Amino acid sequence: AQKITQTQPGMFVQEKEAVTLDCTYDTSDPSYGLFWYKQPSSGEMIFLIYQGSYDQQNATEGRYSLNFQKARKSANLVISASQLGDSAMYFCAMREGGAGQFYFGTGTSLTVIP
Amino acid sequence: KAGVTQTPRYLIKTRGQQVTLSCSPISGHRSVSWYQQTPGQGLQFLFEYFSETQRNKGNFPGRFSGRQFSNSRSEMNVSTLELGDSALYLCASSSGVSGSSYNEQFFGPGTRLTVL
Numbered sequence: 001a002q003k004i005t006q007t008q009p010g011m012f013v014q015e016k017e018a019v020t021l022d023c024t025y026d027t028s029d030p031s032y033g034l035f036w037y038k039q040p041s042s043g044e045m046i047f048l049i050y051q052g053s054y055d056q057q058n059a060t061e062g063r064y065s066l067n068f069q070k071a072r073k074s075a076n077l078v079i080s081a082s083q084l085g086d087s088a089m090y091f092c093a094m095r096e097g098g099a100g101q102f103y104f105g106t107g108t109s110l111t112v113i114p
Numbered sequence: 115k116a117g118v119t120q121t122p123r124y125l126i127k128t129r130g131q132q133v134t135l136s137c138s139p140i141s142g143h144r145s146v147s148w149y150q151q152t153p154g155q156g157l158q159f160l161f162e163y164f165s166e167t168q169r170n171k172g173n174f175p176g177r178f179s180g181r182q183f184s185n186s187r188s189e190m191n192v193s194t195l196e197l198g199d200s201a202l203y204l205c206a207s208s209s210g211v212s213g214s215s216y217n218e219q220f221f222g223p224g225t226r227l228t229v230l
Contacts, residue, residue, distance in 0.1 A: 035218065043202055045221035091157065093219075101170040102147065102206075102219060104157040 001026050004092050006105035013082045014113050020067070021077040021108045023092030032096045034075040036066065039089040039107070048090075051075055082112045116141065118207050118222035126228045132193040135225045139186050139207030145169070146188040147219065148180060151202040163188050192227075200229045 005024045013019035025034065036048040051059045051066045059066040067076040079086055092105040119138045127133050139146050147170075148160040159172040163182035182188045186207075192199055203226075206219035 037221075042223075043226075044223050045204065045206070045219075047218055047220065050218060101159050101162055101172070103159070104149075106156045 002105075003027065003103035004094055004105035006092055006108050008108045009106075010109045010111070012111050012113055013079075013086075015084060016081055018078060018080045019082055019110065021079070021090050021092075021110065023075045023077065023105060025073050025075060025092075025094050025103075027073075027094065027096055029096040029100075032094055034066070034068070035093040035095070035102075036064070036075075036077045037091045037093060037104075038086075039091065041088070045091070049077070079110075084112050084114060086110060087112045118205060118220050120203075120205050120222035120225050122225060123223065124226050124228075126230065127195050128230050129195055129197060131195050132191065133195060133227060135190045135192075135203055135205075135227075137188045137190070137205030137207075137222060139188070139205075140220055143207040143209055143220075144186055145208045146182055146186065147206045147208075148188070148190050149204040149206065150174075151204060151224075152200075157204070160190065195229045197229050200227060202226050 003026055007022055032053045034051045038046045038048050049059050049061045049064045049066050051068045058068050063080045065078045089107045089109050091107045093102050095102050121136045145164045147162040149157050151157045160174055161180050162170040166182045177193045180190045202224045204224045205222045208219045
């Protein structure tokens with residue numbers, strides 16, 4: 001089974017609107033971390049936000065928030081007030097425990113329309 | 115604090131040759147992971163080194179190997195290059211501390227390898 005599943009290959013959003021990028025994960029380890037990365041066309045991976053499995057509250061970082069639903073094993077990224085610079089690939093990732101490898105999803109290509 | 119650096123940034127090789135890529139992690143980070151990114155396969159984990167030891171390994175053939183030095187710098191080697199090895203190779207560093215799920219990875223700019 002896939003460790004990380006991103007079911008949206010491509011998404012479009014109007015500038016200044018909010019958008020949700022979906023991510024589901026699969027693990028039996030009680031301790032894990034969930035990450036979102038942004039990859040612009042330049043190729044570099046940029047860390048956006050982190051959620052720990054024991055965190056009680058959803059993580060937020062500026063315009064980014066993570067909708068963490070542990071029972072459903074989902075960790076959706078919400079981008080509020082989209083900007084043209086948000087156009088990029090977005091990857092969801094998970095690390096089990098502290099020493100396991102990172103697992104990445106296949107990514108979602110987000111295009112912000114002016 | 116300097117970020118993760120990778121050299122070279124671009125590389126062109128021919129089939130059958132071998133190549134060595136280098137990665138310098140963020141100062142103080144002991145874990146270095148390598149990934150291969152292609153349009154068809156996405157981001158695939160190659161291996162992770164922590165304190166000069168390979169800690170995790172992905173499903174790649176033995177032609178792909180790596181090592182880590184005492185200063186945490188890491189090299190990745192691909193021998194007998196094939197056309198399918200053309201990809202963006204990303205290196206990422208993290209503190210690598212066990213017991214905590216918060217081990218954010220910081221990525222380098224990548225090395226784009228083209229095999230002709």
